[in-house]
Amino acid sequence: MTTRRRTLIAALAAASLGMAACGGDEDNSGGGEDGANTLEKLKEEGTITIGYAGEEPYSFQNDDGELTGATVAIDKKVFNELGIENVEGKQVAWEALIPGLAKGEFDAISAGMSILPERCEKAAFADPTIMYTTALMVPEGNPEGLSTLQDVADAGLTLAVTNGAIEQGYAEDMGIDTQVVSDMPDGMDAVANQRADVFALTGISLRAMAENNPDAGVEVTEPFTAVVDGVEQVGAGSTVFRKDDTELLKAYNEELASIVGEEQAFVDTVGEFGFTDAERPQGDITTEQLCNGELPEAEGSGEEGSESGDSGSEESPESEDSGSDES
Numbered sequence: 001m002t003t004r005r006r007t008l009i010a011a012l013a014a015a016s017l018g019m020a021a022c023g024g025d026e027d028n029s030g031g032g033e034d035g036a037n038t039l040e041k042l043k044e045e046g047t048i049t050i051g052y053a054g055e056e057p058y059s060f061q062n063d064d065g066e067l068t069g070a071t072v073a074i075d076k077k078v079f080n081e082l083g084i085e086n087v088e089g090k091q092v093a094w095e096a097l098i099p100g101l102a103k104g105e106f107d108a109i110s111a112g113m114s115i116l117p118e119r120c121e122k123a124a125f126a127d128p129t130i131m132y133t134t135a136l137m138v139p140e141g142n143p144e145g146l147s148t149l150q151d152v153a154d155a156g157l158t159l160a161v162t163n164g165a166i167e168q169g170y171a172e173d174m175g176i177d178t179q180v181v182s183d184m185p186d187g188m189d190a191v192a193n194q195r196a197d198v199f200a201l202t203g204i205s206l207r208a209m210a211e212n213n214p215d216a217g218v219e220v221t222e223p224f225t226a227v228v229d230g231v232e233q234v235g236a237g238s239t240v241f242r243k244d245d246t247e248l249l250k251a252y253n254e255e256l257a258s259i260v261g262e263e264q265a266f267v268d269t270v271g272e273f274g275f276t277d278a279e280r281p282q283g284d285i286t287t288e289q290l291c292n293g294e295l296p297e298a299e300g301s302g303e304e305g306s307e308s309g310d311s312g313s314e315e316s317p318e319s320e321d322s323g324s325d326e327s
Helices: 003-008 014-022 038-045 070-081 094-103 149-155 166-174 184-192 203-212 246-260 263-273 287-291
Strands: 047-052 086-091 108-114 130-132 134-139 158-162 177-181 198-202 218-220 235-241
Touching (some): 070 246, 070 263, 094 108, 134 149, 166 177, 177 184, 184 198, 184 203, 184 218, 203 218
Parallel strands (some): 158 198
Antiparallel strands (some): 108 235, 130 235
């Protein structure tokens, strides 16, 4: 597997790294300014401010100006259980999220941010909140009977990929002929007008696009986890904290477990945004593994599994923090 691919899928062990960094400094065990315990401070104030980038369906403002989205729904539920009643948001550019967190402009990041090793060096990621899977947008009726990227490779078809997205790297590694498109609408148009045979992107994004364009003459396959060189390309996103805020991170993870640990609880929380059990973390990949770039070997080396993880339009390391979907 390429170095880029190994680097790409990483992330959530920043939590442990952050705890280790705080070591035995008793006064700073809770993090925050001047060693104050951020969790207790937020409880007293009753409000937490989260940074977000305005990316639907993860975290965005609806038509009524309300902060909403799948990651926001999860975070609101967790923080409410922690005794923090109000969740306010500050929208910033994607590339300003981690710097803004470090500067104290907000208390956490709620954007479904992918857990990557380089990000783990700068901030503390909670346990996985959402898995990222790939899906295929195909002509209505799926005439080629496609269900995975390996199917596309075996059939010698042309795959539309968003410039800089994870799927572009997958295709290159698998030797698939590609047509690079600028954004999601361009990819759908390529399939609808037969400039490409299939379009690969994040499952949740393609489903939303298909639902919003019922007359486009396309459909979306079930989500799957791509396998490249016998390794599942597992990706996950999570809420992000400052490394010093160890007590807040620990409390968050404890409450998060009650949501992601049960299918019904997860779907009840994020189902309205198009998320299904396919995007629910199953507990088989940890933050520590992702932060270290440790990916499991696939059982069927060279074949793709289905319905676990979500990676779609996540950007490859070369174009991280740019593009249409910066997860």
